[in-house]
Amino acid sequence: xxxxxxxxxxxxxxxxxxxxxxxxxxxxxxxxxxxxxxxxxxxxxxxxxxxxxxxxxxxxxxxxxxxxxxxxxxxxxxxxxxxxxxxxxxxxxxxxxxxxxxxxxxxxxxx
Amino acid sequence: xxxxxxxxxxxxxxxxxxxxxxxxxxxxxxxxxxxxxxxxxxxxxxxxxxxxxxxxxxxxxxxxxxxxxxxxxxxxxxxxxxxxxxxxxxxxxxxxxxxxxxxxxxxxxxxxxx
Numbered sequence: 001x002x003x004x005x006x007x008x009x010x011x012x013x014x015x016x017x018x019x020x021x022x023x024x025x026x027x028x029x030x031x032x033x034x035x036x037x038x039x040x041x042x043x044x045x046x047x048x049x050x051x052x053x054x055x056x057x058x059x060x061x062x063x064x065x066x067x068x069x070x071x072x073x074x075x076x077x078x079x080x081x082x083x084x085x086x087x088x089x090x091x092x093x094x095x096x097x098x099x100x101x102x103x104x105x106x107x108x109x110x111x
Numbered sequence: 112x113x114x115x116x117x118x119x120x121x122x123x124x125x126x127x128x129x130x131x132x133x134x135x136x137x138x139x140x141x142x143x144x145x146x147x148x149x150x151x152x153x154x155x156x157x158x159x160x161x162x163x164x165x166x167x168x169x170x171x172x173x174x175x176x177x178x179x180x181x182x183x184x185x186x187x188x189x190x191x192x193x194x195x196x197x198x199x200x201x202x203x204x205x206x207x208x209x210x211x212x213x214x215x216x217x218x219x220x221x222x223x224x225x
Contacts, residue, residue, distance in 0.1 A: 032211055038154075043202070043217040051211055059212075088154060098144045098206040100213060102156035 002027040006091050006103035013110055019064075019078040021106050023091030026072070031093040033074040034100070035066055038088040050074060086110045113138040115205050117216035124193045125224050131178075132188045132219045134203030142208035145179070145186045150218075151199040159201070162186065193223045 003026040013019060025031055035047040046059045048066035056066050063082060067075045074091060091103040114137045124130035136145065147159040162170045162179050170177050174194075178187045190197055203216040 041200075041220070044215045046212060049211055057211075090156065092156075094211075094213075097161070098213070099146065099158050099161060100148070100156075100204070101158075105154050107154075 002031060002093050002095060002101050004091055004093055004101055004103035006089075006106055008106060009104065010107045011109070013081050013108065015083055015110055016080050019076070019081050019085070019108070021076040021089055021091075021108075023074040023076075023103055024072055025074075025093050028093070028095070030071055031095075033068065034092040034094070035074065035076050036090040036092065038090060038105075040088075044090070048076070081110045083110050113140075113205055113207055113210075113214050115203050115214050115216040117201075117203055117219050119219045120217075121220045121222070123222045123224060124190075126193055126195060128193055129189060129191045130193055130221065132190075132201050132203075132221065134186045134188070134216055136184050136186060136203070136205045136214075138184075138205060138207050140207035140209065144206045145177075146204040146206070146213075147175070147177070147186075147188045148202045148204060148215075149197075149199045150202065151196070156202075160188070190221075195223050195225060197221060198223045 005024045034049045036044040050056050050068045064078050089106045092100045116135045143164045145162045149157045149159045160170050160172045160175050174191045176189045200218045202218045204213050206213045
């Protein structure tokens, strides 16, 4: 089974600062990868997904971007954070059986 | 477009009792998969149970079982002998063949009282 690693676990950043959240996958190759955002007590909002190296699909236009420089690495970035970017960010991978495996998440607070 | 609806934002149950969480869905695909995920206060999402649409038998994982009603497009989760550790958000999810994107419901917050 695959394992999703995410870091950092928590992050406090000022408005206008850059962002880089990293996600790596262990235990499988060429997985579909996903970035979700979750507001407190709310559901999951899909931000980006990737079916392979360099292949990124955006679901929600915003000031965030994603990249997949290696098969098992998925990065979420921003050049200038907004207050509205605060939230809980989850990286996930899809197994061949279509199950989603989630990382532990990153709690981002933009001040 | 496919949809997943969880009509119960919050539920509570006494320890050792049984609780059922509701989920309805809609898809035009014949080949699809349904899932229940648990998100405890730690916020780590964990797969609880899965059901393939082509299987008539309801899936069971220990104290967790589903009632899959394909014609009614209903996929409820039953938790038997509820434990304090079952306190969590529960998300129903649908994955249709041919799509890379799963659809999640908005979640049901379950609190188990001692």
